Amino acid sequence: MGFxxxxxxxxxxxxxxxxxxxxxxxPEEFYLxxxxxxxxxQQGHLPGAWLIPVHELGExxxxxxxxxxxxxxxxxxxxxxxxxxxxxxxxxxxxFNMTGGIRAWQGAVVEGDPRAQRVxxxxxxxxxxxxxxxxxxxxxxxxxxxxxxxxxxDLEDGLFLRRMAAVEENHKAALAAVFQELTGRPPGEDFPRxxxxxxxxxxxxxxxLPLSEVLTWLEDKPTAAVLEFxxxxxxxxxxxxxxxxxxxxxxxxxxxxxxxxxEEQSHLRILSERLDQHxxxx
Numbered sequence: 001m002g003f004x005x006x007x008x009x010x011x012x013x014x015x016x017x018x019x020x021x022x023x024x025x026x027p028e029e030f031y032l033x034x035x036x037x038x039x040x041x042q043q044g045h046l047p048g049a050w051l052i053p054v055h056e057l058g059e060x061x062x063x064x065x066x067x068x069x070x071x072x073x074x075x076x077x078x079x080x081x082x083x084x085x086x087x088x089x090x091x092x093x094x095x096f097n098m099t100g101g102i103r104a105w106q107g108a109v110v111e112g113d114p115r116a117q118r119v120x121x122x123x124x125x126x127x128x129x130x131x132x133x134x135x136x137x138x139x140x141x142x143x144x145x146x147x148x149x150x151x152x153x154d155l156e157d158g159l160f161l162r163r164m165a166a167v168e169e170n171h172k173a174a175l176a177a178v179f180q181e182l183t184g185r186p187p188g189e190d191f192p193r194x195x196x197x198x199x200x201x202x203x204x205x206x207x208x209l210p211l212s213e214v215l216t217w218l219e220d221k222p223t224a225a226v227l228e229f230x231x232x233x234x235x236x237x238x239x240x241x242x243x244x245x246x247x248x249x250x251x252x253x254x255x256x257x258x259x260x261x262x263e264e265q266s267h268l269r270i271l272s273e274r275l276d277q278h279x280x281x282x
Contacts, residue, residue, distance in 0.1 A: 006125060006133050007208045010084050013096040015105045018071060022047070030069040035083040036102075037272055039279050040075065046105065054079045054235050055268035057086055058242075066092040073098035073105075076225070078232030082207065086239050127247050128182055132192030132199075134240055135175045140203040140211045141233055142168035147215050148226050157223050160274060164230070167267065171260060178253050206236040224278040231271045238264035 013021065022032070027048055034045050035054040045051070052060055054074070064070070070087050072080040077100060084097040098105070125133075145165035152158040180186045193199045203211040218226065241261035245254050 006130070010081055010088070011094075011096045012099050013071060014099050018046075018073075018096075018098050018105075021071070025069075030071065031064060033070060033072045033083065034074070034102075035072055035079050036074050037276055037279065039276055044102070044106075046073065046102065049073075052083075053272060054083050054231060055265065055272050057083055057235075058238070058265070061087075061090055064092075066090070068092075069094040069096070071096045071098055074101045074232075075228055076101040076103050078207075078229045079235065080232075082232040082235035082239070085236060089239055089243065127244060127253075128179070129195055130240070130244050130247070131175060131179055131182065132195035134237075134244065135172055135179075135187075135192050136196065136199065137204060137206045137237070137240075138168050138171045138175065140205040141237070142172070143203055143211055144205050144214055144218075144233070145230070148218055148230075151219065152223060154223065161226075164267070164271075167263070171263075174256060174260060178256055181253060206233045206240070222278075224275060227271055227275040227278065231268060231275065234264055234267045234271060238268065 021030070032046055032049045034041055034049040034051050035057065036045075036051075037053055038051060041049075041051045052063075064087075066087075070084075070092055072083040072087070072095070074080040074083075077097070080101060081097050084095045087095045142165050145161045145168060149158045149161035149165065152161065176187050176191075179191070188194055205211055205214055214229070217229075238261055241257045241264060245257035245261060
């Protein structure tokens with residue numbers, strides 16, 4: 001099983017395409033969804049945009065008609081890509097992510113933003129294969145948080161990111177336990193590559209981004225940008241655990257993945273609250 005077989009592309013629109021779309025379509029035909037925080041929305045948003053912060057999207061899907069076109073946007077892209085993936089996973093037929101976010105809309109250059117086209121998970125693979133993928137991505141996300149903590153000048157920010165890295169390590173242990181329950185054997189030293197025969201040598205984070213690319217981007221970024229990226233990453237993890245829960249028949253495994261999904265959702269709220277704190281300092 002190849003690593004990239006798990007991912008499917010998210011349709012994109014650049015800002016010029018979105019402008020044309022808004023001019024050519026009746027507002028009742030589509031949703032323009034701003035997935036940033038309320039404070040960001042209040043500082044400026046696209047005309048007619050609905051505010052649905054990414055950590056609330058899963059709880060508010062019932063407000064939306066999946067037959068309508070949906071366009072998501074955030075500040076620069078990480079959160080809206082994850083939001084678009086969530087909508088597609090829940091049956092929305094026409095979903096687009098606005099590349100570059102509101103910064104690109106306003107004419108600002110989004111420098112070095114890690115770009116992922118593959119953030120929607122395919123449901124064609126087996127639960128064990130998805131389990132192995134989840135373990136691999138948790139390790140990449142742990143490494144991201146650890147690296148981000150090392151370059152923070154603020155002590156509290158560093159400690160916060162180290163706690164997030166420890167959470168990812170705990171999730172790896174939980175995934176290993178589910179693997180044993182599903183297969184009847186503990187994961188060996190070659191896990192997850194024993195399951196993912198074409199697993200890449202380098203690490204990846206949730207959303208299918210190479211860790212090396214993310215770390216290069218991370219070097220000179222303020223904490224607010226790091227938190228925005230982390231929110232998108234955790235939203236992808238949340239979506240992946242929900243997918244796994246629906247595909248597993250074992251009740252214990254379903255319960256575990258529900259718990260993991262709920263933990264990811266709580267992390268989204270914690271990260272969003274911390275992002276709000278940094279927005280107040282701007």
